[in-house]
Amino acid sequence: MKFELFIALRYLAARRKQSFISVISLISILGVGLGVAALIVVLGVMNGFSTDLRDKILGVNAHMVAGVMGGAMRDYRVNIEKLDALPGILGATPFVYTEVMLSSSGGVKGVILRGIDPATAGEVLSLPRDMVQGQLSDLDAPGSFPGIILGKELAERTGVTVGSAVNILSPSGRQSAAGFTPKVKTFVVRGIFRSGMFEYDTSLAYVNLAASQDLLGFKHDLVTGIELRVDDVYAVDALAQEVREALGGMPVYVRTWIDMNGNLFKALQLEKTAMFIILLMIVLVGSFSIITTLVMLVMEKTKDIAILMSMGATAENIRRVFMLQGAIIGAVGTALGYALGLPVSWALGRYQFIKIPSDVYPMDYLPIRLAASDVLLVGATALAMCFLATLYPARQAARLKPAEALRHE
Template sequence: MSFESFIALRYLMARSKQTFISVISVTSILGVALGVASLIVVLGVMNGFTKDLRDKILGVNAHAITMSIGGGIANYESVMEKVQGVPDITGVTPFIYSEVMISTASGVKGLVLRGVDPATAEKVLSIREHMEDGSFASLEQDGMPGIIIGKELAQRLGVGIGGRVNLLSPTGTKTATGFTPRVRICRIVGLFKTGMWEYDSSLGFVSLGFARDLLGWKGDTVTGLEMTVRDVYRADKVAENVTAALGGYPYYSRNWMEMNANLFAALKLEKTAMGIILTLIVLVGSFSIVTTLVMLVMEKTRDIAILMSMGATRSQIRRIFMLQGTIIGAIGTIIGFGLGLSVAYLLKRYQFIELPKGVYSLDTLPVLIEWTDLLIIGVSAMVLCFVATIYPARQAARLEPVEALRYE
């Protein structure tokens, strides 16, 4: 053990006659610990919210989509083959997108209608994990065409599995008597619940063939292609590669990050703001370290003078007090990590904090601890505590032994 470390630890531990300074030291440690623990828990909850929201969005939507500026993709099977050959593409399925009206005897509601291919949709859309009844395969059963809708929408329309609904398309036909909208009757073959009200109350899935019939489309035209990629955070790069593989115009591709940019930007800003606010708690703890060391320098003036008269250099004196403050910060950070990780584990394991149902997209607080966040929190806390030691350590090193011992 070095000379500086020995003196720093002795000053930190041997304080039977310095009760007030000891109380300030404990307060400093607790301030740093509470700040670190708060940062770990809050950032973990924010990460959990972001992941939960991302999973729900990607459960209904694919990682990327490819469409044509002309308004549709004809002969989509040949286009699918080219897309499937792009590296990092793990699944491709065609889709038809439109907005229609859905009605029963209990009411009428606008509906975002998605035509899907049951054979390939389950490889791309993970909404199957949110299905409470039925499956995509049920869409092509013999008999009346099927539709899968959200549980919220089913409750609003007063229907369930096997119930019949009417779909009205705005793309009707002109007849001698005027404009006639297309109306088709279909049967509910599946219900899903994602936890996001926007999807559960206004989204429906039908087969590609039924969607074309309802909209009056000819041939095998689709709105576009949906894709999943190996790494969701590289979806933008893969989407660019897909467009390049198709030769560019008239094709273009978009990714999930681009289509939900505002939402995730708001979550990132909120996480940053919470991090800054809670860092102030650590800053308060670090200022307490300044107070502790300043008072200790005043208390140990004679000891410092004796050490310097015995040959201790000013740099050694400075390092003694910087080490002492750093030790206080390290103890507070370690306690904060233990406290924060324990609370995060309890929240994740027992989920004892419930959220108002219908307000949020989930019922309990989600927690996701990321090692990068832990590293940033630990380094930031230690840096703040180290910076707090610089001023009192420099003041201790500036003491003149003769002046310090003159009145002793």
């Protein structure tokens, strides 16, 4: 063991008259440890929140939507074959989109109605996995009335269950002598889904393509557009251009999940950065405690420093003693932070014992997802701040003159 490290360890374990310095060192370690632990947990929560939100949004919605500007899409089956052939496209399904009024014996609610193809919708949407009652294929089951699938919250608000009949009032209708008459069609609830996002579960309903086309009065086999699922969700911008080229010859628009939800995820990233900076102040307080500890130690050990320099220790040796002492405090504090933060994050993610209101947030528990890059960044930042805190006290100790230090001894 080099003598600089040996002396640094001895000074950290100061006794008797110097016990107060050891207390300050302990406070510094605790300050750094609590700061690192808080950073790990909070960054895990922010990552979990944004990741779970992204997964839920990309489950209910497609990664990419292609449609015709100002109208409906014809020959969508041919277009789907073209898009399925593109590398990076995992699935494509047609859809019809409209807003309607849903009425039942339990109440009336405005909903977003989406016509889908049950045979291919599962390749793009998470709806088959979100079903809590019934199956997606039940939309094509024969019966007196076409089937409809409702969100769990929507079904509870309107007081319906599987097998109940609901009326859908469409904005399309016909003009008569008495004025405009909206079109009303009866559907039977064939299933209930729960996406985990309150906004979707209270406002979404699904029917098959034929039922939605009939409800809207389409005289031909038309759809609103095509929904796509891609291999890499972060490469959608480059793939969007390939989709436009594949659908060339018509005025198409292509919207990605980033276009549709970009502001939300940018806000979450900004909030994560802000929380990192705010909680980093806790580590900064711990590093200031390190400065206090080392300055007091330099004042206390002036005689020892002078004797060491008289025995041949150089200014660089003295500087290393105090830099090592601060680095040890930072390393122990960072390790303590990992020992606290990682188990707490694991427990939060494993047992989900912190519940949050699902009508306010898009999930009903506090999500935790630790990213290795964030964990390493927290540790590196804490160690860097603790190391920087050692520079001033170590420099002051190295500048001591043995003759001046021993003059009054």
